[in-house]
Amino acid sequence: MPIFQRPRAIVIGGSLGGLLSAICLRAIGWDVEVFERSPRDLDSRGGGLVLQPDVTDALDFSGVSYGPNFGVPSRDRIFVAQDGSVRRMYMPQVQIAWNGLYLRMREALGPLVQSGETFVSFTQDPSFESPRVTAYFASGRSVQADLLIGADGPLSSVRAQLLPTDTPSYAGYVAWRGILAEAALSDDSRKLLDDAFAFQDGPGHQFLSYRIPGDDGSVRPGQRRQNWVWYRRIAQGPALEALLQDRDGHRHTHSLPPGALREAEMQALHRDARDELAPALASLVTATPDPFVQLIHDYEAPRMVFGRVALVGDAAFVARPHTGAGAGKAAANALALARALQNVMHDVEDIDSALASWELGQLPADRRLVRWGIALGRRIMEVAQPA
Numbered sequence: 593m594p595i596f597q598r599p600r601a602i603v604i605g606g607s608l609g610g611l612l613s614a615i616c617l618r619a620i621g622w623d624v625e626v627f628e629r630s631p632r633d634l635d636s637r638g639g640g641l642v643l644q645p646d647v648t649d650a651l652d653f654s655g656v657s658y659g660p661n662f663g664v665p666s667r668d669r670i671f672v673a674q675d676g677s678v679r680r681m682y683m684p685q686v687q688i689a690w691n692g693l694y695l696r697m698r699e700a701l702g703p704l705v706q707s708g709e710t711f712v713s714f715t716q717d718p719s720f721e722s723p724r725v726t727a728y729f730a731s732g733r734s735v736q737a738d739l740l741i742g743a744d745g746p747l748s749s750v751r752a753q754l755l756p757t758d759t760p761s762y763a764g765y766v767a768w769r770g771i772l773a774e775a776a777l778s779d780d781s782r783k784l785l786d787d788a789f790a791f792q793d794g795p796g797h798q799f800l801s802y803r804i805p806g807d808d809g810s811v812r813p814g815q816r817r818q819n820w821v822w823y824r825r826i827a828q829g830p831a832l833e834a835l836l837q838d839r840d841g842h843r844h845t846h847s848l849p850p851g852a853l854r855e856a857e858m859q860a861l862h863r864d865a866r867d868e869l870a871p872a873l874a875s876l877v878t879a880t881p882d883p884f885v886q887l888i889h890d891y892e893a894p895r896m897v898f899g900r901v902a903l904v905g906d907a908a909f910v911a912r913p914h915t916g917a918g919a920g921k922a923a924a925n926a927l928a929l930a931r932a933l934q935n936v937m938h939d940v941e942d943i944d945s946a947l948a949s950w951e952l953g954q955l956p957a958d959r960r961l962v963r964w965g966i967a968l969g970r971r972i973m974e975v976a977q978p979a
Contacts, residue, residue: 598623599936599943600737602727604711605744607634608690609905609922611697612647613741614704615654616930624704625735627727631708633698639771640804640819641693643686644920650927656700661811663688664803670784672792676870678784685789687819689804693919709733711749714740716899723944725900738943740901741929743922746889747846748907754898760889760910763966765796765973766835767888767913768822768861770880774803775814778879780872785818792873796825798972799873820876821913822865823888825973835885846889850882858883888912888969892962897951900943902929909958912965914972921961925954 599622603610606628614624628634641647643663651658663686671679698705710730717724725740742750746760777785784790785801792799801820805811826832836844838852853861865877877883891910896903905922932950936942 601739602735602737603741603743604750606705608919610743612650612923612926613743613904614701615656615697616926619654620930620934626705627709628707629710641688641919642916643688646920646923650923653927656696658696664811666789667787670788670790672790672870674870687802687804692805692809723900742903742907743905744907746906746910751903751907760891763888763890765823765825765888767886768883770820770883772818772880774816778875781875784872796973798823846887848885850884892959897947909962911961912969914968915961915965
């Protein structure tokens with residue numbers, strides 16, 4: 593006999609991948625709870641995203657409204673030389689804010705998201721009649737369900753229990769990131785970047801910038817924000833160690849959050865921007881009060897399903913951001929999983945068969961995405977990467 597009236601899923605991780613999984617499973621009638629270690633709503637470390645069809649497909653499937661003013665459209669891609677000259681290509685797309693996507697899903701799920709719960713471990717009961725998984729948390733709480741989803745990002749604690757020797761590998765470069773209020777742009781920057789997604793390429797680096805909704809979601813001119821990313825090589829060693837040490841002396845491992853950059857590193861960033869970037873792009877960097885840094889990594893999981901535990905999003909595959917598909921990949925995983933389980937209730941064979949079918953469909957696409965990101969990175973950075 594089933595333990596629960598409806599199938600139940602536990603989602604570990606309350607960022608985009610976890611929320612996408614939760615809204616899709618809820619839409620097919622599953623009971624879902626999301627467990628996030630942060631006691632507060634998450635803030636955006638990524639700033640902006642290119643809106644992918646997989647994201648809107650997942651939102652539409654789940655009945656989560658996003659409205660006509662979800663993002664900021666751009667008409668052209670522009671390629672800027674260091675001297676400021678521009679080559680223009682018509683390529684329309686829409687850019688959204690990380691926090692805009694997050695908040696829409698977070699509000700839709702409401703009390704189904706349990707904040708301040710740090711996942712510790714899980715156990716599985718392989719009983720033929722009613723297989724189940726139990727998640728344990730640092731608070732002392734334990735929760736049982738038919739399925740546990742590891743959606744806790746590149747440093748996944750769920751994956752660490754399943755594949756303890758697997759960790760993402762550093763790609764040899766970092767992404768400097770910043771967000772600037774549109775009103776703070778110089779006249780030259782505003783004129784250059786209006787209605788455009790901008791790139792500047794150079795030996796061992798790439799800069800890009802695009803407009804996103806304001807912090808309050810506004811897409812009105814003058815109330816939006818300018819998101820920028822600067823990919824730059826930095827070898828593993830003393831220079832990287834120094835960069836990851838924050839102004840309080842604490843050493844970070846995979847990213848340095850806003851407001852943590854030491855003054856010496858800030859001055860070096862500004863100097864390099866003035867030396868290497870077109871003036872209208874360099875001014876974005878020098879005007880941003882709290883830039884932050886993310887290391888670029890690669891990872892491919894050998895599997896996504898382990899009994900009644902499934903890995904989704906960056907917990908399973910870490911693709912470089914050049915693909916523009918981080919949120920799209922998580923959305924595709926979540927939507928495909930919900931569709932695979934749509935007509936399944938508690939029948940043991942049906943659930944296990946659906947999970948196997950879902951994994952079979954997701955593995956090739958996610959592997960291709962990771963390898964495409966590596967190829968793009970090699971071309972952009974002009975640096976040999978491990979085969």
